Structure formats: structure tokens, C-alpha cells
Amino acid sequence: MSPETVVSGEEAAEVLAYAEPIAENVMQGFNEGNYTMYSRDFSAEMKRSLDAAAFERNRDLTRSKIGLYVAKESPVVTDAGEYIAVNYRAKFEGEDGVALRFVFRKDDPSHELHGLWFNSPKLRG
Template sequence: MNLRRIPLLTALLLIAAVLASGCMSQETVVSDDVKAEVLEYADPIADNVMQGFNEGNYALYSRDFSPEMRQALDEAAFEQNREDVTSRIGLYESRSDPVVTETGEHIAVTYKAKFEQEDGVALRFVFKKDDESHQLHGLWFNSPKLRS
């Protein structure tokens, strides 16, 4: 066997392994039928979360949280996060048609939202696929002003 080919073969196998592992957790956009099913529960939850956010009402904001979410984002953390967000981009005003994606055991709904001082804020709501109670397992606000 030619010794020059061994490093090349090893490199190709390593690249193939990295590409294969990256595909296993790749986020994919769901079909329109799945999107419609997900939005039946996700839209009302997003409404509650954002209304609670605007009103400073933790009970409404966290109503659909999983126990882990409620523990990770307690009322004190909510108040601090809310102050940080509103001081940078203001209160929530509206959101656009979402993108629904899946990764492994999770479904994510990402809206582009308008806040008083910034448009195009990404609101990401994450649910577990097989959770019939549709509890919220993840929530992120992301925008240039929030990252600065």
C-alpha cells in the first residue's frame, strides 16, 4: 500500500465522520401540515408569554413553562431580563409569520417580532415533540441591540 495515501484516506474518513455527525442534529423546516399543527398550540402560548412580558406579569408569562423552565427562569430572573430587554428595545408590539423547525426531539417556532425600538427581533419558542401538554422548554429573544 502506498504510504502517501494513508494520511489522505484518514483525512477523508475524518471529514466524512464530521459531516455525518453534523447531519444528525441538523435543524430542518417542517412541512406545512406539521407547521399548522404546531402553530395551533404555539401561537396562543406566544401570545401569553408576550402579553405577560409587556405587563410585567410573571404568572401569565410563565403559565406554559415546563417545570425546568420555571425553575431556570424564576420571577426574579424574569424581572431582571424584562428590565434588560425593555431598556434596550422597548415593549413588544407584534410578530410575523413564523418559521417552524425540528431538531431531534424538539420543535422550534421562531417569529420575527417588532418591539418599540427595534424590528426583526427573533423570538424563539422551543417545545418537545412528544409532549402533549405543549409546555415551553426554551425561550430566547435575539437581536443586534440585545447582543450589544
């Protein structure tokens, strides 16, 4: 896998134009425990690997360690070869600075989500 490079300017603005509403929808679905909302923009592969049961388990574990999502800030867009990623620092009820990563395939005009990660010291602990 090649190293990621930071994307800025107009290219980053174009990515954020579609990624921001998707990220907000995912996080709102997470907070509400609404899998339909949470997975609305998932690719078929994502829906298979993160089905409703897995969502419930992951959500319960995340909530028990860091609580519900509060806000995200400082998006950084990175180019990862055939993928583009949007990385945020997020605040949850029980931890600030949680890394959120949303990954999209560059050649996908529907902007389906192909990867989603939450990462923080408390989640790893």
C-alpha cells in the same frame, strides 16, 4: 446536535395551532410585567431556570434596550430532533426584526414551553 429542518404544511399548522396562543400569552405577560401569565406554559425546568426574579431582570434589560413587544410575524417551524421550535421575527418599540424562539418537546402532549429566546443586535450589544 443535529441540524434543524424546516417543517411545513399540515405538520407546521398543527404546531402553530398550539404554539401561537402560547407565544402571544408569553409576550402579553412580558409587556404587562406579569410573571404568572408569562410563565403559565413553562415546563418545570423552565420555571426553575427563569423564576420571577430572573424574569424581572431580563425584562428590565430587554425593555431598556428595545422597549416593549409590539407584534410578531412570519412563523417558521423547525424540527430539532426531540424538540420542535417556532421562530418569529418580532417588532418591539425600539427595534424591528427581533428573533423570538419558542421550543417545545415533541413527545409532550401538554405542549409545555422548554425554551425561550429573544435575540437581536441591540440585545447583544
